[in-house]
Amino acid sequence: MTAVPLLDVKDLEQRYALPRESLFRPPGQVRALNGVNVQVAAGRSLGIVGESGSGKSTFARLVMALERPTSGQVALLGRDLNRISADELRRTRRDFQMVFQDPYGSLDPRQTIARIVAEPLTVLEGADRATFGERVAAALRQVGLRGADMEKYPHEFSGGQRQRIAIARALITQPKLIVADEPVSALDVSVQAQVLNLMQDLQEQFGLSYVLISHDLAVVDYLCDEVAVMYLGRIVEQGRPEDLFEHCAHPYTRALLEAVPRARAGGGRRRRGSQAIASQSAATTGCPYVVRCPLADQHCREALPALRKVGEGHLAACHRAEAVMALPPAAVEG
């Protein structure tokens, strides 16, 4: 019998209506997610990378059940989050928490750290904050802060410390999964590694899983067992970080690699990668990447490539995957 995955995402689609351009034309749609399938086993971590507009944050919102998908399934330990009752969803929320990009915007400046960190408990267990003190102090210690810090306010902390506070808030319900949307990209380079190290330690200590959203392959390489590369709402390549770094099979992954310094090459790194906007006005037939692809041929212009196996545990949605893999290693900056 195979174990039920912690997170099981099936055929996930999300479309948003675009503002109507004219009374005489039907409103258009953005396909923010276009048939995404991924699984995360307990204690494992998945990185989602892609340019701005590729659908990463939409994916995070759907995994957190902050929105309902147009179609498809998000199941946590076998429970489809969009089919369970509101009450059950509220109870299930204990198991998955989120850490946001901006540690300045995500912490209410008028609240003490005690209140901020206890907030998920308040939602789950009621308003008796007096009983939360010891748990808040413990969560703060787990992220390298002092229990006494709970009487302070967010402005008394640096960016890195604020992100630790946001992580403490996520940890307080003892979740199984933390969805972290660009958790270090707003931080100074020198602080990014400290926060990633903390996340790694917490994973080992508590058997946590992460879904880590980032535009930066180097960041997901640091923390994740598996990486899914998204382009225009689809996963175009998926595999272990070393598969992507050493034998990347999609020209889009290659372009991302060429834009981001490589962690496993050692030395200083963690600069922001290319921030190009993934355009939704992709080719309507064939491969959505065809307009940018240096290897595209007629077949690519005509047929949509399915995500297919190109190695052990390594998938790519590219007709020319073998040709991409045969190229010399990507010229990595840094």
Ligand SMILES: Nc1ncnc2c1ncn2[C@@H]1O[C@H](COP(=O)(O)OP(=O)(O)OP(=O)(O)O)[C@@H](O)[C@H]1O
């Ligand atoms: N609420 C919304 N209404 C309409 N369109 C949306 C909405 N949310 C996202 N989109 C569109 O869906 C697509 C995917 O957006 P999303 O924010 O998920 O991408 P992203 O990869 O997270 O980008 P970024 O790194 O900039 O956050 C984009 O074209 C975006 O404009």
